[in-house]
Amino acid sequence: MNQRIGNMLLAFCLGIMLCCGTFRSLSDDLDRVSPGQLAGNLTSTGSDSLNSLMQAWSLHFMQQHPGLNVQIQASGSATAAVALTESTANLGPMSRPMTQTERQHFERVHGYPPLEIPVALESLAVYVHHSNPLLSIELAELESLFSAEPQCQPGRSIRRWSELGIASPLGPRSISLFGRNSASGTYGFLKQQLLCHGDFKPEVHELPGAAAVIQAVALAENGIGIAGTRHQSAAVKTVPLMQDQQPIALQRTLYIYLNAHPVLGPGPAELAFMQLVLSETGQQLAVRHGFEAMPLDTRADLWQRLTEALHVD
Amino acid sequence: MWTRQSRDCFSRWLVTLVGYSVLLAFAIIFVFLVWQVWPLFQPASISAQSAAESSMPYSYQVEAQRRQSGSSGLLWLDNGLDERVQLHADGRFRWYQRLDGDWQLSLQGQLALSSWQAAVLLPGSRTLLVADQEALVHSWFRLHQQLIDRPGIPLHQSEVLALIPLSADTFFSLHPEVLHWHHATTGKRLTELRLSDQPLQQLQLSADRQRMRLDWGAGQSKDYQLHWQHPAVAGGQLWSKVHYEGRREAAYVWQTAAAADDSSPRLSLVPLTSGTLKAAAYAMLFATPLAILAAVFTAFYLPERWRHRARATMEMLESMPTVILGFIAAFLLAPWLEQQLMLFFVLLVLVPAVLLVCSGLWFHWRQRQQKQAEQPGAVLVLSLVAGILTAFMLAPVLEHAWFDGSLLLWLAGQGIDYQQRNALIIGMAMGLAVIPSIFSLTEEVVFQVPASLTQGVLALGASRWQTLSSMVLPVAAPGILAAILLGLGRALGETMILIMATGNTPLLGFDPFEGMRTLTASLALEMPEAAVGSSHFKVLLLAALLLLVLTFLINTLVSLLRLRIRQRYQQL
Structure with missing residues (x-):
């Protein structure tokens, strides 16, 4: 009996070691830090949603490479495409994929497409004032709230809380809608996924940051807003989003875009930064900041693609 | 050497120079803005170009299109993405939509016309354009299970050989001897191209829709360059109501969509x-x-x-x-203000009223005592405080009495x-x-x-x-x-x-x-x-x-x- 258990343990250990063996080369490659002679400046321009995470990554990165200085500007995803195209930034964090037009602009200037690297996942949540009795909201209702004319599903526009089944005193009041400004990835993502390319109502308040959305909802009893899940606060509460009585998540991928020559690959500093971002340490930082980590095999694939670009010459 | 005179002269010149350069800078900003904005108001244009070697991927056979859309029955239209329309010669139609890879019938019925000359589904959109016999292009789009009517686009010639889609909101209408370029959303005609009286056989477009080749058969063809950076603005979007696809009525809309490619920006100032x-x-x-x-x-x-x-x-x-x-x-x-809206209005009315009444009473009293009315500084401050306090007390009472x-x-x-x-x-x-x-x-x-x-x-x-x-x-x-x-x-x-x-x-x-x-x-x-x-x-x-x-x-x-x-x- 004892021997059998011992054998099983041995087999288990062997199995784990085997698994580790196959992954070791990949994760080792990602986690191996070369405190090289990198020096200079890295400039990042883009998403506001990714700002806190970029700060964390760059702090960590600057500890690894004391010679390097990372500057971060966060004023909306659309700025990343412009800055990369105009070569005023090395890294372009974006909370939505680049559009065809932006890619074309980039290609017209540089002659090759930008390099797209998914770096983390983020869920969006619906926030209401903490005193709001709303328990859950249907996706179709959310569309009817924010859309000028619902496109995904037929329905009429919702203007008052009573239409969502809320009793007095809140019921008769109109709903104040809070969202992000049109430069943000959240805006574009919602426009595509929630509104099916329809138009937002003109009444939707466009605020310049996710924190501003939370703050505005916290101060407005009749408010409802959409922002990333990581912005929790006591003055607001999140409302579960449902579709046909099943909870669903509005999840989006966050990217960093690079200006990488197809033959020469990205510069050494950019490459080192992406190594940190895709490594276990970088992804743990992402989780700590309220994002979700990318799956390991995706990251390994990405890293391989990044380094392959280097070895082509 | 460095005399007072020369110093004066030098400083005078310096001051003048700086003054003028500031003025010049303002002028340059103004000129730059005008120069940047000017292309917005130039409608699209078509210019002849020397023939390039490359073949063009999009080709429209004029005769074939005519035959198809004639009396012979039905025509299939496709937006190149997820919408298809089957249109009969008498105006009956079946509208198909691709959902999860399958084509599903979403809508069928009869268009509000009995015969038509040419029809087109604009690429990447849900807009159906149909040219009738009276020089008018009718415009419909599908919204769920409904067909929404948009204002028609007037043509300048009643005989239409073909409607050729160019983008999600512009198209050509080909007539004998002339080619017109229209903006579908605003209904404005952007430009026109005179053609020879020979019947046109084929019209080709490049993938980026920047070049066009016209083919009259027998090796006779000509290349053109299409210029259209800002067709929507040239179509008069800035200051007039526009009926956009997906909406039920025309409106002034400002909604720029940097992230969503497929929808054109709505730029109403x-x-x-x-x-x-x-x-x-x-x-x-x-x-x-x-x-x-x-x-x-x-x-x-x-x-x-x-x-x-x-x-x-x-x-x-x-x-x-x-x-x-x-x-x-x-x-x-x-x-x-949201919490205390009533208080705000009461303050707005009460404070000036109390001030006026108090100073009035003050003067009245001083006059009765036959004394000179001095500046009632203390009275003013006192009445201000009194007004504010009264407002604070009165506001909840009034709100309760008047507004439940x-x-x-x-x-x-x-x-x-x-x-x-x-x-x-x-x-x-x-x-x-x-x-x-x-x-x-x-x-x-x-x-x-x-x-x-x-x-x-x-x-x-x-x-x-x-x-x-x-x-x-x-x-x-x-x-x-x-x-x-x-x-x-x-x-x-x-x-x-x-x-x-x-x-x-x-x-x-x-x-x-x-x-x-x-x-x-x-x-x-x-x-x-x-x-x-x-x-x-x-x-x-x-x-x-x-x-x-x-x-x-x-x-x-x-x-x-x-x-x-x-x-x-x-x-x-």
């Missing part, structure tokens, strides 16, 4: 202009009476020492960063939506920012009314109030007008308060309980997202140009009025 005017109007409504009364009081009633202190305070207020005002308005004033305990709910019941960030907040916050500029100029003008005049009028036995109202104010009127205009210019150009406190909602109208989106806020928020050279970018520059011209005109007017009042004072 009407909501932004209306927002700018609304914000300025509410700010002036709040600021003008306060600033002018305060300035007249300071200049005419206050002793010299106090006058200086008041001026200094106002100048300090003027240098206050507007971002602080915006912050206070958005995060303190707006929530407070909540003014907000009562307003909602009347169909009035109260938004937390609204024009009242902007009126107060931006009013505070504008008050110092109106105050300084008004105070200066009133104070500079020649002392000989005031002394003379007083010596003739007029009271101070009579002197003020019948002599000082009429003389200083142009200066006060200049001060108001100066404030208006400031209000039109203000940005930070508006970004922070308005909610940036591009709404039309002058509703005091709704927010607005102004030209300046849009510029600041959207300039970084706009792709350089795109229609969006150029429309933003147009907005900047509009603001520049507007403030330039207002400031010129202010300068002229100031000049006039200076001359008037010198003559007196």
Whole structure:
């Protein structure tokens, strides 16, 4: 009996070691830090949603490479495409994929497409004032709230809380809608996924940051807003989003875009930064900041693609 | 060597040079804006080009299209993505939609016409265009299980050989001897191309729709370059109502979509202009009476020492960063006002009323005692405090008695939506920012009314109030007008308060309980997202140009009025 258990343990250990063996080369490659002679400046321009995470990554990165200085500007995803195209930034964090037009602009200037690297996942949540009795909201209702004319599903526009089944005193009041400004990835993502390319109502308040959305909802009893899940606060509460009585998540991928020559690959500093971002340490930082980590095999694939670009010459 | 003369000469030249270069810089900014904005108003054009070797991927056989759309039955139309329409010669149609890889019938019926010449489904959109026999292109789009009718697009010739899609919102209509280029959303004709009278066989388009080849058969063909950077704006989107796909009616819409490729940006400047005017109007409504009364009081009633202190305070207020005002308005004033809306209105009515009544009673009492009525400073302060206290006590009582305990709910019941960030907040916050500029100029003008005049009028036995109202104010009127205009210019150009406190909602109208989106806020928020050279970018520059011209005109007017009042004072 004892021997059998011992054998099983041995087999288990062997199995784990085997698994580790196959992954070791990949994760080792990602986690191996070369405190090289990198020096200079890295400039990042883009998403506001990714700002806190970029700060964390760059702090960590600057500890690894004391010679390097990372500057971060966060004023909306659309700025990343412009800055990369105009070569005023090395890294372009974006909370939505680049559009065809932006890619074309980039290609017209540089002659090759930008390099797209998914770096983390983020869920969006619906926030209401903490005193709001709303328990859950249907996706179709959310569309009817924010859309000028619902496109995904037929329905009429919702203007008052009573239409969502809320009793007095809140019921008769109109709903104040809070969202992000049109430069943000959240805006574009919602426009595509929630509104099916329809138009937002003109009444939707466009605020310049996710924190501003939370703050505005916290101060407005009749408010409802959409922002990333990581912005929790006591003055607001999140409302579960449902579709046909099943909870669903509005999840989006966050990217960093690079200006990488197809033959020469990205510069050494950019490459080192992406190594940190895709490594276990970088992804743990992402989780700590309220994002979700990318799956390991995706990251390994990405890293391989990044380094392959280097070895082509 | 370095004599006084040469030094004088050198410095004179330096000063002149700097002065001129500043003027030149302004001129250059203006010219740059005009130069950038100019292409917006040039409609699309077609120019001949020497034949390029490459073949073009999109080819339309004119004869084949004609035969298809003739009497022979049905025509399949495809938007190249997820919509298909089967159209019969008598106007019956079946509309298919691709859902999860399968084509499903979503809609069928009869179009409102019995025969037609040509039809097309615009690529990547849900818009069906059908040319009837009377030189009109009907336009429909599918919205769920419904066909929404859009205004028709008039053609200039009744015989249509083919409708050829170019993009999600432009198309060619091919007639014998002429090719017209239309914008489908606005219905405007962009340009035309005269053709020879030989029948055209084939029309080819390049993948990027920048080049076109016309083929008359027998090896006779010609290449063209298509220029169309800003067809939507050239179609008149900026200042008129447009019926966009997916909406039930025409509207003025400002909605730029940097992230969503497929929808064309909606660039109507009407909501932004209306927002700018609304914000300025509410700010002036709040600021003008306060600033002018305060300035007249300071200049005419206050002793010299106090006058200086008041001026200094106002100048300090003027240098206050507007971002602080915006912050206070958005995060303190707006929530407070929502909670205490009744109190606000009661204060607004009660405080001036109590002040008036108290000072009236004071004078009455002094006159009965046959004493001279002095400046009732203490009385004013006391009545102000009394007014505020009464308002605080009265507001809940009144709210309970008149509005069932909540003014907000009562307003909602009347169909009035109260938004937390609204024009009242902007009126107060931006009013505070504008008050110092109106105050300084008004105070200066009133104070500079020649002392000989005031002394003379007083010596003739007029009271101070009579002197003020019948002599000082009429003389200083142009200066006060200049001060108001100066404030208006400031209000039109203000940005930070508006970004922070308005909610940036591009709404039309002058509703005091709704927010607005102004030209300046849009510029600041959207300039970084706009792709350089795109229609969006150029429309933003147009907005900047509009603001520049507007403030330039207002400031010129202010300068002229100031000049006039200076001359008037010198003559007196």
